[in-house]
Amino acid sequence: MADPRPGEKIASFKVTPDKYLPHRYAGASGDFNPIHIDPEFAKMVGLPGSILHGLYVMGLVAKTAVDSVAPGDPGSLRKLSVQFRGMSFPEQEIEVSGNVTEIDGEQVSIDMVAVQGENQVIRNATAQVKLAGD
Amino acid sequence: MALKTEAVGKSWPSFDYEVGKEKIAEYCRVLGIKDPVHFDRKAANKADFRDVVAPPMFCVVYSAGSLGPAIFDPEVEMNFAAMVHGGQEFEWGVPVCSGDVITTTPKCTEIYEKDGKGFYVFETESVNQEGDSVVRGVWTNIVRGV
Numbered sequence: 001m002a003d004p005r006p007g008e009k010i011a012s013f014k015v016t017p018d019k020y021l022p023h024r025y026a027g028a029s030g031d032f033n034p035i036h037i038d039p040e041f042a043k044m045v046g047l048p049g050s051i052l053h054g055l056y057v058m059g060l061v062a063k064t065a066v067d068s069v070a071p072g073d074p075g076s077l078r079k080l081s082v083q084f085r086g087m088s089f090p091e092q093e094i095e096v097s098g099n100v101t102e103i104d105g106e107q108v109s110i111d112m113v114a115v116q117g118e119n120q121v122i123r124n125a126t127a128q129v130k131l132a133g134d
Numbered sequence: 135m136a137l138k139t140e141a142v143g144k145s146w147p148s149f150d151y152e153v154g155k156e157k158i159a160e161y162c163r164v165l166g167i168k169d170p171v172h173f174d175r176k177a178a179n180k181a182d183f184r185d186v187v188a189p190p191m192f193c194v195v196y197s198a199g200s201l202g203p204a205i206f207d208p209e210v211e212m213n214f215a216a217m218v219h220g221g222q223e224f225e226w227g228v229p230v231c232s233g234d235v236i237t238t239t240p241k242c243t244e245i246y247e248k249d250g251k252g253f254y255v256f257e258t259e260s261v262n263q264e265g266d267s268v269v270r271g272v273w274t275n276i277v278r279g280v
Binding site: 015021024025027028029030031045054055056058059060062063066071072073074075077078079080081082083084 | 157164165166171172188189190191198199215219222223272
């Protein structure tokens with residue numbers, strides 16, 4: 001996205017986390033809350049099964065923002081705020097998408113959302129990304 | 135029931151985390167992040183990073199550990215069984231590279247009730263070994279049925 005404009009959609013990102021993704025994210029992040037890695041425990045506390053870590057999905061939102069505006073420049077993401085809403089699950093596709101809302105100098109603001117089926121997992125997300133190439 | 139708000143303004147001891155090259159790689163593999171600046175020292179140097187660089191959301195790896203004492207503090211009195219992570223904000227400073235030692239200080243900034251839910255808001259400030267700010271986090275936990 002060399003020249004983003006307000007109203008423009010960013011390239012969306014789709015991924016289907018496999019059954020063991022929450023285990024690997026737990027290891028990578030240090031968050032071993034059993035609702036993410038033990039389906040029996042998750043059911044015991046009233047969930048349909050193990051759920052994905054919200055911060056994993058936020059990580060996908062961050063990756064999508066960087067890849068769409070300033071690929072290869074991890075320092076480009078200046079700010080990201082999200083609200084976690086519905087739960088999300090392994091073995092179902094997640095799609096992250098966004099719309100450019102504002103360009104201020106080299107700073108791009110993007111409204112973003114992560115959905116799984118009908119369910120908005122992350123909503124009201126706003127990312128501020130610095131354009132590449134300076 | 136009124137929420138206890140004595141903990142608003144309280145901070146907890148700082149938490150140090152030394153960033154390692156393989157930990158960055160592990161995090162990136164899980165997220166499907168493939169850019170060589172996160173894996174390969176030469177590629178990172180070529181892009182003007184002093185060592186392999188962490189992707190922005192790696193901040194949860196080095197900063198979340200600081201919040202343990204805060205959220206388990208009896209003065210905060212948060213009911214975990216009914217808690218969900220409601221919102222999260224990060225604002226980044228200078229990039230974090232392998233070898234950095236990141237010091238994070240947590241603070242409780244707000245506790246309030248809205249629509250029968252308790253909102254517990256914590257802020258974390260993370261700085262590197264030079265004292266430069268690397269990330270500021272705002273963590274909102276929501277407890278149902280307070």
